[in-house]
Amino acid sequence: MPQQTNRPDPVRIGVIGTGSMGAQHARNLAAGILGARLVALADPDEARVRQLGEELGVLHVYTDWRELLARDDVDAVVIAAPSPTRAEMVPAAAEAGKAIFCEKPAAVDAATARRIAGLLAETGVLYQMGFMRRFDPSYAHAHRRIREGAIGEPLLVRVSSREDAPAPTQVVRRATGMFVESSIHDFDLAEWLMNDRVVRVYAQGGYVYPEFNAPGDVDFVTASLTFSRGGLGLHDNARYSRYGYHIQTEVLGTEGALQIGYVHRDACVLLKRGQQAGDYVMDWLDRFRDAYRIEMQHFVDCVRFGRKPAIGIDAGIRALEIAEACLRSLKTGLPVEVAGGPGEM
Ligand SMILES: NC(=O)c1ccc[n+]([C@@H]2O[C@H](COP(=O)([O-])OP(=O)(O)OC[C@H]3O[C@@H](n4cnc5c(N)ncnc54)[C@H](O)[C@@H]3O)[C@@H](O)[C@H]2O)c1
Numbered sequence: 001m002p003q004q005t006n007r008p009d010p011v012r013i014g015v016i017g018t019g020s021m022g023a024q025h026a027r028n029l030a031a032g033i034l035g036a037r038l039v040a041l042a043d044p045d046e047a048r049v050r051q052l053g054e055e056l057g058v059l060h061v062y063t064d065w066r067e068l069l070a071r072d073d074v075d076a077v078v079i080a081a082p083s084p085t086r087a088e089m090v091p092a093a094a095e096a097g098k099a100i101f102c103e104k105p106a107a108v109d110a111a112t113a114r115r116i117a118g119l120l121a122e123t124g125v126l127y128q129m130g131f132m133r134r135f136d137p138s139y140a141h142a143h144r145r146i147r148e149g150a151i152g153e154p155l156l157v158r159v160s161s162r163e164d165a166p167a168p169t170q171v172v173r174r175a176t177g178m179f180v181e182s183s184i185h186d187f188d189l190a191e192w193l194m195n196d197r198v199v200r201v202y203a204q205g206g207y208v209y210p211e212f213n214a215p216g217d218v219d220f221v222t223a224s225l226t227f228s229r230g231g232l233g234l235h236d237n238a239r240y241s242r243y244g245y246h247i248q249t250e251v252l253g254t255e256g257a258l259q260i261g262y263v264h265r266d267a268c269v270l271l272k273r274g275q276q277a278g279d280y281v282m283d284w285l286d287r288f289r290d291a292y293r294i295e296m297q298h299f300v301d302c303v304r305f306g307r308k309p310a311i312g313i314d315a316g317i318r319a320l321e322i323a324e325a326c327l328r329s330l331k332t333g334l335p336v337e338v339a340g341g342p343g344e345m
Contacts, residue, residue, distance in 0.1 A: 011099070011303045014040035014074040016065045016089065017081030018052045021103055024285055025078045028293050030056040036300040042068040043081075065089060069096045076126075076303050078296075079103060083181065087112050090127075091119045099126040099303045101296070105184050106316025110324055110339065113317045120313060128299045128309035129316040131188045133247075135298065136291035142251065142260045143193060151253030154194050157225075157233045158250045159186035162241035164283050166209060166219075177217050179203070179323040179330075183237045186249075187322040188315055190225060190233045193251050197318075198233065200226040202335040203326035209240055223326050244280045245287055 015026045018041055029038040040060035043049035053061035062068050069077070069092060076099035079089055086107045093100050100120075106113040106129060120127050133139050146154060161182060191198060205218030219240060225233030248261035265279040265286065281287040302309045321340045329336040 008035075008304045010035050010037040011300050012037050012039045012073050012075045013078060013300075014038075014042065014060075014068045014071070014076075014098075015078045015080065016042045016068060017079065017085075017103075018043040018045075018049050019080065020285070022078065022080030023052055024292055025080055025101075025296060026052060026056060026058075028296050029078070030058070032293055033296050033300050035304050036296070040068045040071060040074055066092065069093060069098065074098060076101065076299075080130075084108050086116065090116045094119050094123040094125045094127075097123070097125060099299075101128045101130065101299045102313075102316075103130040104316065105180050105320060105323075106313050107320070108180065110317055110320040113313060113320055117313045117317060126303055126309065127313055128295070128302065129311045129313055130295065131185065131311050131315060131319075132288055132291040132295045133185055133189055134192060134311060135294040136288055137294075138260050138262070139189065139193075139249070139291075142249075142258045145258060146193060146195070146251060146253070150256065151251060151258055152255030154196075154251050154253045155231055156252040157190050157194050157231070158248075159190050159233065159235045160246070160248045161186055161235075161237045162244075162246040163239050164241060164243075164245035166240045177327070178205070178219065178221055178237055178239060179223075179326045180320065182239075183221065183223065183235060183326065184319040184323050186235050186237065187319040189249060190235065191318065191322075192315075193249070194227055194231050194233070196227040196229050196231055197340075198225045198322050198325075198338050199228045200335055200337055201322060201325045201329055203329040205330050218330070221326075221330070223329075225322075245283050247287060 013029055013036055015022050026038060026041060029036050038058055041049050041053055041058050042062040042065040044063050046063050049061045077093050078101045080103045083105050090100060090102055107116055201223050203223040205221035207219045209219050220238040223235040246263055251258045263280055265281050268279060270277040321338055325336045325338040
């Protein structure tokens with residue numbers, strides 16, 4: 001005899017933007033997220049969206065994202081189109097009553113992100129920010145240990161990001177510069193791990209690959225961070241490291257330190273006379289494969305069971321405020337106070 005359960009229906013999801021990030025989310029939704037059903041895709045690149053639709057068996061594919069939003073059988077959307085589209089796309093999704101998973105950055109600037117936040121509050125739709133590193137098992141573990149007091153009072157954080165290869169020129173030109181597009185992950189991690197607000201930054205930058213850069217952009221940067229309780233942070237980022245993708249973080253506390261991050265793909269090490277060699281993580285999709293899946297499972301669970309996502313748009317605004325302060329510091333050559341004040345974490 002069939003048994004009744006109280007489990008809510010699967011969440012029907014549409015993915016907007018099927019480039020490298022959106023395709024990964026779509027593949028995860030199609031293959032491995034409990035309680036999710038991928039029902040629609042949208043991307044102006046017709047060949048790309050059709051091909052992904054065929055690969056994943058998704059019947060409804062659109063070149064106009066508004067048609068996807070108009071579907072009554074779409075409960076939630078994953079927004080992974082280029083960052084400048086957020087200003088229009090996120091409010092439209094909220095007004096259509098869809099739950100929203102939004103890739104970073106929340107918008108191209110903090111003012112736009114604040115306007116979006118206002119609209120989200122008015123409509124009351126669920127929103128999750130795509131800061132997936134917080135879901136990476138190593139980062140989540142470190143965060144838990146810090147909160148348990150394993151390293152005492154956190155004093156200093158080092159957050160380092162290096163891209164294995166430059167993004168294609170057209171992607172870089174559509175993007176919003178290194179601080180907003182890339183360092184934003186590290187700014188979010190820095191505050192999250194230190195459990196404190198950044199109040200001042202001093203940033204520097206330079207460039208060596210003009211062929212990969214948008215005009216006026218930089219491709220290697222540093223930022224020195226001052227936290228409200230006196231803690232300090234150091235961030236560095238390079239668009240093209242040449243040796244591989246490398247994300248590394250360290251938090252020093254009064255009782256110890258935590259080092260987070262690895263570069264090996266697996267635990268296989270080749271030993272030869274005078275040499276030791278291991279495999280290397282390919283890129284961001286490879287290194288954060290689990291994190292992308294876990295953050296999406298979290299989103300789907302929140303929609304299904306009416307929970308508040310662990311990362312909201314406030315985190316996206318905050319990281320943008322730090323990125324904007326870094327941009328001003330880079331321009332003026334001076335330390336800059338971060339907008340938004342010390343505030344609550
Ligand atoms: N969380 C992360 O680690 C991470 C990693 C990569 C990218 N991202 C973010 O994801 C977004 C996409 O980045 P990407 O690397 O996939 O770029 P991409 O260039 O590979 O893909 C973007 C896709 O969006 C499509 N597109 C353009 N305009 C659109 C519109 N109006 N509606 C729908 N689709 C549109 C393009 O045709 C393309 O297929 C960016 O905002 C980026 O910052 C996040």
